[in-house]
Every structure is written in C-alpha cells, then in structure tokens.
Amino acid sequence: MSAANVIEVRGLRTQFGDHVVHDGLDLDLRRGEILGVVGGSGTGKSVLLRSIVGLIRPRAGSISVLGRDVGALSGAAREALERRWGVMFQDGALFSALTVRENVEVPLRAVPGLADADRRALAGLKVSMAGLPVKACDAFPSELSGGMRKRAGLARALALDPEIVFLDEPTAGLDPIGADAFDRLIVALRDALNLSVFLVTHDLDTLHSCCDRIAVLAEKRVLTSGTMAQMLQIQHPWVHEYFHGPRARAAMSSRRKGD
Numbered sequence: 679m680s681a682a683n684v685i686e687v688r689g690l691r692t693q694f695g696d697h698v699v700h701d702g703l704d705l706d707l708r709r710g711e712i713l714g715v716v717g718g719s720g721t722g723k724s725v726l727l728r729s730i731v732g733l734i735r736p737r738a739g740s741i742s743v744l745g746r747d748v749g750a751l752s753g754a755a756r757e758a759l760e761r762r763w764g765v766m767f768q769d770g771a772l773f774s775a776l777t778v779r780e781n782v783e784v785p786l787r788a789v790p791g792l793a794d795a796d797r798r799a800l801a802g803l804k805v806s807m808a809g810l811p812v813k814a815c816d817a818f819p820s821e822l823s824g825g826m827r828k829r830a831g832l833a834r835a836l837a838l839d840p841e842i843v844f845l846d847e848p849t850a851g852l853d854p855i856g857a858d859a860f861d862r863l864i865v866a867l868r869d870a871l872n873l874s875v876f877l878v879t880h881d882l883d884t885l886h887s888c889c890d891r892i893a894v895l896a897e898k899r900v901l902t903s904g905t906m907a908q909m910l911q912i913q914h915p916w917v918h919e920y921f922h923g924p925r926a927r928a929a930m931s932s933r934r935k936g937d
C-alpha cells in the first residue's frame with residue numbers, strides 16, 4: 679500500500695444474490711484529502727462505504743485501510759482499526775433513547791480507563807466541535823432539527839479522534855445555508871484535525887467547495903477520478919451531463935460569485 683494512501687480498494691466485487699453492485703472496483707483515498715464519491719442513484723456509493731468499514735463482506739477483491747487488510751482482521755485487531763475511523767451515516771443513525779451527549783459517549787465507552795467525568799467532558803467537546811450549542815448535549819435526537827442531528831452524528835464520528843471520517847450524504851435534506859455551513863465545517867475539521875475524508879454526496883456545491891478529488895461510480899466501478907477541473911474534461915455521457923448539466927452550471931456560477 680502506498681504511504682500516501684489511507685484507503686486502497688482493489689478489484690472489489692460486491693453482490694446481493696444475483697445483483698452485482700461492484701465489479702473490479704479500484705479506489706484510493708489519499709492522506710489528508712477530501713474525496714467526493716458521486717454516482718447515479720443505486721450505483722453503490724453507500725454499499726462501497728459500508729464495504730470499506732467492514733459492514734458488507736465483498737465477494738472478491740481487497741480493501742486496505744491504514745495499511746491493514748480489513749477482511750483479514752478480527753477481534754481486538756479489528757476493533758483497534760475501527761477506532762481509527764469514524765462514520766456518519768445518512769440519517770445520523772443516532773440512538774433515539776439517548777441524549778446527544780450520551781450518543782457521543784457510546785464509542786468513548788470502549789476506551790479503557792477513561793473516567794466517567796472525562797468521558798462526559800470529551801463528548802461535550804466533540805459536540806462543540808461539530809458546531810452544536812452546549813445545550814444540545816442534553817437534547818434527544820427527536821428534539822433536534824435535521825441539520826442538528828447530522829451535526830450530532832458528526833460529533834459521534836469524531837468521538838475517538840479518528841484519522842479517517844466517512845460521511846454519507848452529509849448535506850442531504852439541509853437548506854442551502856445549512857448545507858454551506860456544513861461544507862465549511864468539514865473543511866475546517868479536516869484542516870484542524872488532519873483528517874482524510876471519504877464523502878458520499880449528490881451535492882454539486884459540496885463537490886466544488888470541499889472536495890480535493892472526485893471519484894465517479896458508474897458501470898459497477900470507479901469510472902474515473904480526479905480533480906473537478908479533470909472531471910469537467912471527461913466525455914463519458916453520464917459524467918459530462920453530471921458536471922455540465924443545469925445544476926452543475928448553477929453550482930459553478932455560485933462558486934465563482936463566492937470566490
């Protein structure tokens with residue numbers, strides 16, 4: 679595995695029954711970058727994320743994270759690797775019966791020797807880092823707006839000071855101002871915490887404002903990857919329509935106005 683890569687996926691095949699989702703998929707996440715993963719609905723972006731974090735077992739291929747073969751690990755070695763990444767699922771995946779602080783404390787409970795008071799304080803810190811007010815700590819997920827729930831999910835993903843963060847459609851369902859604030863937060867956290875970020879999104883504004891590189895899923899694999907400037911040169915019909923369609927033009931024009 680190249681030292682510059684924190685994730686290397688090679689020859690991935692995932693399949694549910696007869697339905698092949700990925701076939702011969704290769705993907706790299708470089709250290710310190712924000713990689714936007716895009717593709718049409720159902721092309722397997724979330725399945726790829728879940729495969730990398732070991733929730734779905736591939737039929738073939740290899741997935742290496744931070745130099746370790748995810749499929750070959752079990753027990754303590756597996757748990758040690760899992761502590762080095764954080765995942766924010768699409769809906770936040772918070773426990774509804776726990777407050778925001780208690781949700782963020784869940785991963786911290788795995789840290790040996792961490793006193794209750796320190797765990798509570800650390801959870802509060804992560805909630806603040808995710809841009810939530812302190813009083814949100816005592817709220818239940820049902821008492822929060824969708825945007826606040828996403829931030830709570832992000833706080834939980836950051837709980838163990840991860841090196842890699844996986845974000846599944848972090849701005850979906852947010853109003854444009856909330857989505858823009860979330861984009862800025864992702865970049866600020868990457869810079870402050872030296873994170874590598876695997877970001878599944880449909881949001882063209884996010885691609886423009888956050889992502890160092892983009893990987894396009896199509897035809898069961900990563901069809902192409904590169905910078906936004908490189909994506910704009912790709913002639914494949916879906917890629918061209920995606921990056922040059924009306925919504926793409928709107929995102930580019932608002933980006934230019936913001937510069």
Ligand SMILES: Nc1ncnc2c1ncn2[C@@H]1O[C@H](COP(=O)(O)OP(=O)(O)OP(=O)(O)O)[C@@H](O)[C@H]1O
Pocket residue numbers: 694699717718719720721722723724725726
């Ligand atoms: N547990 C599962 N069992 C069977 N099929 C599944 C399972 N999870 C996902 N799939 C199928 O795999 C395909 C890819 O799903 P996935 O959720 O990764 O798509 P996606 O690219 O993230 O889509 P979207 O952009 O709409 O969120 C879909 O056809 C989906 O129905």
